[in-house]
Amino acid sequence: MNPIKKWLIDYSVPIMFILIIIFATPLAGYSMSFLANEIMTRMSRNTFLVLSLIIPVIAGMGMNFGIVLGAMAGEIALILITDWHIVGVPGVVLAMLISTPIAIIFGYFSGAILNKAKGREMVTSLMLGFFMNGVYQLFVLYGMGKVVPITNKSILLSRGYGIRNAISLDGIRQSLDNVIKVNIWGIQIPVMTWLVITALCLFIMWFRKTKLGQDMRTIGQDMEVARASGIDVDRTRIISIIISTVLASYGMIIYLQNIGTLNTYNSHEQIGFFCIAALLVGGASVSKATIPNAFIGVILFHTVFVVSPRAGKELIGDAQLGEYFRVFITYGVIAFSLALYAWKRKVEQENERRSALGLHRASLQKPGGGGINVEKMGN
Numbered sequence: 001m002n003p004i005k006k007w008l009i010d011y012s013v014p015i016m017f018i019l020i021i022i023f024a025t026p027l028a029g030y031s032m033s034f035l036a037n038e039i040m041t042r043m044s045r046n047t048f049l050v051l052s053l054i055i056p057v058i059a060g061m062g063m064n065f066g067i068v069l070g071a072m073a074g075e076i077a078l079i080l081i082t083d084w085h086i087v088g089v090p091g092v093v094l095a096m097l098i099s100t101p102i103a104i105i106f107g108y109f110s111g112a113i114l115n116k117a118k119g120r121e122m123v124t125s126l127m128l129g130f131f132m133n134g135v136y137q138l139f140v141l142y143g144m145g146k147v148v149p150i151t152n153k154s155i156l157l158s159r160g161y162g163i164r165n166a167i168s169l170d171g172i173r174q175s176l177d178n179v180i181k182v183n184i185w186g187i188q189i190p191v192m193t194w195l196v197i198t199a200l201c202l203f204i205m206w207f208r209k210t211k212l213g214q215d216m217r218t219i220g221q222d223m224e225v226a227r228a229s230g231i232d233v234d235r236t237r238i239i240s241i242i243i244s245t246v247l248a249s250y251g252m253i254i255y256l257q258n259i260g261t262l263n264t265y266n267s268h269e270q271i272g273f274f275c276i277a278a279l280l281v282g283g284a285s286v287s288k289a290t291i292p293n294a295f296i297g298v299i300l301f302h303t304v305f306v307v308s309p310r311a312g313k314e315l316i317g318d319a320q321l322g323e324y325f326r327v328f329i330t331y332g333v334i335a336f337s338l339a340l341y342a343w344k345r346k347v348e349q350e351n352e353r354r355s356a357l358g359l360h361r362a363s364l365q366k367p368g369g370g371g372i373n374v375e376k377m378g379n
Contacts, residue, residue: 009344013337014283017300021307028310033186035306042302043295044177044193045258049251050275050294051200052244056121057289058208059240060220063276066110066125066241070248071268072136073102078172078253078262079144079163083152087171089179092257095172099249106132107245111238118223122286122338129272137265163264173260193254200247201291216240220287273334277301280337301333 008015025035049067056064077099081091110128117124144150145161155167177190207213215236219226227233252271256262279289282297 011283013281017281021303024307024311027314028307036187038306040187043298044190045255047197047298048254050278050298052247052251053279054289056240056244058220059216059237062122062286064125064244065129065272067248068129068268068272069106069110069132070103070245071252071271073099073106074249074252083150088175091172092176095253096250103246103249104242107242111241115234165264167262169260169262172257176257277333280333
């Protein structure tokens with residue numbers, strides 16, 4: 001395939017988003033300072049969650065829609081620290097500590113299920129997320145206040161058990177973001193949040209070089225070769241999902257402390273779709289995802305999210321079109337990227353088949369080549 005054509009196919013999604021931004025940004029009419037601040041806010045809010053998707057991709061498990069399980073673990077921890085009136089950075093740190101064992105249990109359960117569905121991990125993790133959403137809602141709606149003691153009446157439903165639809169997180173609102181905040185050219189930069197994100201990037205870079213990281217990469221390339229090499233494939237795959245789920249729980253806490261409000265029953269529902277769409281927009285695929293893919297994807301994806309409602313209003317007089325466009329973009333990017341990946345895999349397999357067939361024919365055309373093979377087979 002022509003190198004330019006291959007490059008255009010590989011990066012068709014980010015190119016498409018860049019073109020949309022070039023077209024929509026002038027229509028939206030936002031000032032550059034406003035747009036830069038919005039993108040900075042959304043990057044600090046979402047990047048950690050997007051980065052949590054990378055390790056399962058290394059292990060050959062594709063996009064982990066099951067990060068919603070980690071998001072649920074983070075939300076349960078936030079409900080508890082709100083009930084206990086623990087505020088500020090200590091509240092954020094305690095929420096992360098509480099969410100860790102819950103996320104490990106969820107991650108182990110998810111990994112064990114995905115090991116039963118090798119080759120269909122993405123659709124299985126998607127269905128698993130829907131199933132666990134029901135379990136989570138049952139627990140929060142009926143378990144909290146009955147099984148789990150909740151003393152803060154302001155977060156309970158009037159019947160005395162079950163958590164309200166929306167909980168104010170004023171106690172920890174932007175507590176991590178405001179530890180160190182720097183203003184550069186009018187752009188507010190939450191330094192502490194970015195230090196946490198940087199720490200995660202360094203962890204992923206270090207983890208790739210470890211024995212476990214190399215094992216995951218081997219499994220991602222060929223599961224049977226990895227098994228023949230003595231790697232415990234099932235155990236390693238479960239570990240990758242556990243790490244992803246734990247990181248997602250931390251990412252959800254960072255996300256919600258920035259927003260300052262917890263929508264108890266639906267904050268986590270679209271997290272998987274938005275994060276996966278952002279990573280794919282950055283040029284990642286089901287089989288390969290890198291840290292630059294995450295950063296580029298968050299910038300492009302959320303720039304479109306910011307400018308599309310205003311651009312829709314200016315273009316046809318209806319801002320609601322921009323809202324519909326957001327939903328279309330989210331699901332459309334995922335569908336297009338998966339279809340493109342499937343097409344590329346099919347083309348690669350066809351090329352490999354043709355190459356193998358050409359080598360076979362060449363060997364038969366060698367003097368005595370075919371006769372030797374037949375004689376060997378006869379012997």
